Amino acid sequence: MEIEPTVRFDDTSVAFSYKSDKELKKADFIFTLVNHPVISKIAITAAKIGLALHLPIKGLIRNTVFDHFCGGENIGQSEKTFQNLARFHVGTILDYSVEGAKTEEGFDSTTNEILLTFDKAKGNNALPFCVFKVTGMASMDLLEKVQAKDVLSEDENGAYTRVKNRVDQICAKAF
Incomplete structure (x- = not known):
C-alpha cells in the first residue's frame, strides 16, 4: 500500500492557488525574462543606470521584479x-x-x-x-x-x- 505524501511539490495547482490568473501570467513573464541571461544582464545594467541617473523607473521595478519576489x-x-x-x-x-x-x-x-x-x-x-x-x-x-x-x-x-x-x-x- 502506497501512502500519499502530505506535500506534493509536483502539484502546482496547490502551490499557486493563492495567485490569480493575471498574477500567474505576470510571474511567467518575469521568469521567462529572468531565464535569459543576456536579457537579465541588460535589464540589471539598465536599472542601475536608470537609478543612478534618477530616471523615473522605480515604479517599473516595483511593479515587476520587486512585487514578485518581495512582500x-x-x-x-x-x-x-x-x-x-x-x-x-x-x-x-x-x-x-x-x-x-x-x-x-x-x-x-x-x-x-x-x-x-x-x-x-x-x-x-x-x-x-x-x-x-x-x-x-x-x-x-x-x-x-x-x-x-x-x-x-x-x-x-x-x-x-x-x-x-x-x-x-x-x-x-x-x-
Whole structure:
C-alpha cells in the first residue's frame, strides 16, 4: 500500500492557488525574462543606470521584479502578503536584507529593523521563523578581514565588537 505524501511539490495547482490568473501570467513573464541571461544582464545594467541617473523607473521595478519576489519594503507593507499566504497554509519569512550600509548608524538601523521582524514573528504562525544577514550589520571589508583572520586595528576591533553585540541582541530576541 502506497501512502500519499502530505506535500506534493509536483502539484502546482496547490502551490499557486493563492495567485490569480493575471498574477500567474505576470510571474511567467518575469521568469521567462529572468531565464535569459543576456536579457537579465541588460535589464540589471539598465536599472542601475536608470537609478543612478534618477530616471523615473522605480515604479517599473516595483511593479515587476520587486512585487514578485518581495512582500513589501517594511513589515506593514508585507502584512497583506503574508496574511494572504497564511490563508493557503504557506509560511512567510520576514527577511529584512538591506546591505551596503557604511556607517554605524546604518548598521544599527538595520539591526533595529531586524529586531522588529522578530517581534512581529513571535507567536505568529504565518511567520514560522526568522532570518538575518550579518552583512547588513557590518562592513563587508571588516567581515572579510575577520574571515581571513587578518589582524584588526583598534577601530576595527571596536567595530567587530559592535557587530557581535548586534548579533547577540538579535539572538537574545529569538528566545
